[in-house]
Amino acid sequence: MKKQFQGILMGAAVAVGLSSFAGIAISAEKMVYKSGDRNSGYTYATKETQAIQDDDLGNPAYIYVDDGAALWSKVDGKAGKSCATCHGVESAMLSDLATRYPVYNAKLGKMQNIEQKINQEREEKMGAKPYKWESGQMLALTIYMRNQSRGKPMNVSIDGPAVPFFEAGKKYFDQRRGQLDMSCKNCHEYYAGNRIRANMLTEAQSNGFPTYRLKWQKPGSLHRRFRGCNSTVRAQPLAYGSDEYVNLELYVAWRGRGLSVEAPSVRN
Amino acid sequence: MSEKFITQNMRRRDVLAMAGTGVVAVSSIGLFAGDAKADPAAVAKAIKAKIGDKKTMAGGITLELPEIAENGNTVPIAVEVKSPMSSSDYVKAVHIYSEGNPAPDVATFRFTPESGRARVSLRMRMIKSQNIVAVAEMSNGKVHMVKNAVKVTIGGCGG
Amino acid sequence: MAKARVKAPKSVKKGEVFEVKALISHNMETGLRKDKKTGKTIPRKIINKLSVTYGGKEVFGSDWHPAVSANPYVSFFVRASESGPIKFVWTEDGGGVTEKSVDILVA
Incomplete structure (x- = not known):
């Protein structure tokens, strides 16, 4: 091939x-x-x-890994929560997240990828505005989250x-x-x-x-x-x-x- | 007729179509607008501005470049100068020049005996295939120079 | 301003020469590009200087031009003299400064 x-x-x-x-x-x-x-x-x-x-x-993208780690723990939205509030700072869930996504979401009746999952959680759980696709914040958080699965x-x-x-x-x-x-x-x-x-x-x-x-x-x-x-x-x-x-x-x-x-x- | 078969027959046409429409004919888009202005004479002038009338000599300095750069936006380069880097005999500065970019100057690096080793790595932009020049100013007043060529490829597809 | 990452060994022997790496996020706008929509030239905005001090003096310095790649990376060497910080100061056009330091232990 x-x-x-x-x-x-x-x-x-x-x-x-x-x-x-x-x-x-x-x-x-x-x-x-x-x-x-x-x-x-x-x-x-x-x-x-x-x-x-x-x-x-x-690797210049590691700047985004740093930024994403900070965003993971940054409180945002009306509920006063961050990702880390529910998932922990060193979340075990992230260790294979990038290997599994996209996943089927029964509520939506279709597949959902990591960017969409982030925005769903931000809106429903955090009461925060969704990140724009391709924004510095969305890139940083997705890079950080996927980086936690690196090597898997x-x-x-x-x-x-x-x-x-x-x-x-x-x-x-x-x-x-x-x-x-x-x-x-x-x-x-x-x-x-x-x-x-x-x-x-x-x-x-x-x-x-x-x-x-x-x-x-x-x-x-x-x-x-x-x-x-x-x-x-x-x-x-x-x-x-x-x-x-x-x-x-x-x-x-x-x-x-x-x-x-x-x-x-x-x-x- | 399998699709694979069709595709192989069409490959030449596909590629020609892409080239013909100009989709693939553009290199790293818009890195530098305007015409390239650096050339060997501009580099010589820039070097003279730094070292005056001193003579440059070959040897004692190496310039590491890829023979062919995958992308002109980010070409890794390194310069190493042979020197004991003692308080009485060290490399004061290394200057890097481009013979093909819009301007000849790329970077200057200043060393001290505390550097221990006169080596520096960086990444630079190259608008096209060209020569890169590195000049080392020594503490004893001598000047070493090296010039190497790099080919910069033009991309086929974008996204 | 910009965000930077630097790296040096945690601990070195006195007199040892060690490698230091530094990367800073920056577009390195050349001043030669045009805005596709307006046709106007985008003003130059690059990091033009990096100064590295250790043991109270500059051990490595550099001046950069627009031909330095976006997100400038540099690696160089330093001879270990004393424990303490290696301090990096990047300066961009207009005078904006980014600082970062890394501590090394000299045994």
């Missing part, structure tokens, strides 16, 4: 590397970048980009009530769209490891999100990336948190089953 280093030009850059930049990986987790035939976007990145992710001090294998449930949503997500992934008439899988399954001009096509794994993209020069959510991919094939991007994207998030998370949560990863 994967044919890395196909571009002769880029192969040279990867081989040269910059070992002296590698820094010291502070994390103690043993990361799984390959599981079965599935490979994290990490494995498609250059050594230099990997090195930025490997060093927690060098992606393991979403696609059974029972999740079945129709999983099927809808798969259908979205496989469906051609936009002026260029391309589906997600045209690039990310058939041509992962090939180059589209100078960019390496990856398998569209979600285990590293929110990710710090060098292109964005800041972290961004998975749904921002979905919107970007939609625009690239000249399709109309959907709204952040739309049912279609949440279903797609479930399908993509399942595709990455077994890969370590890397949040916040660093990608091109």
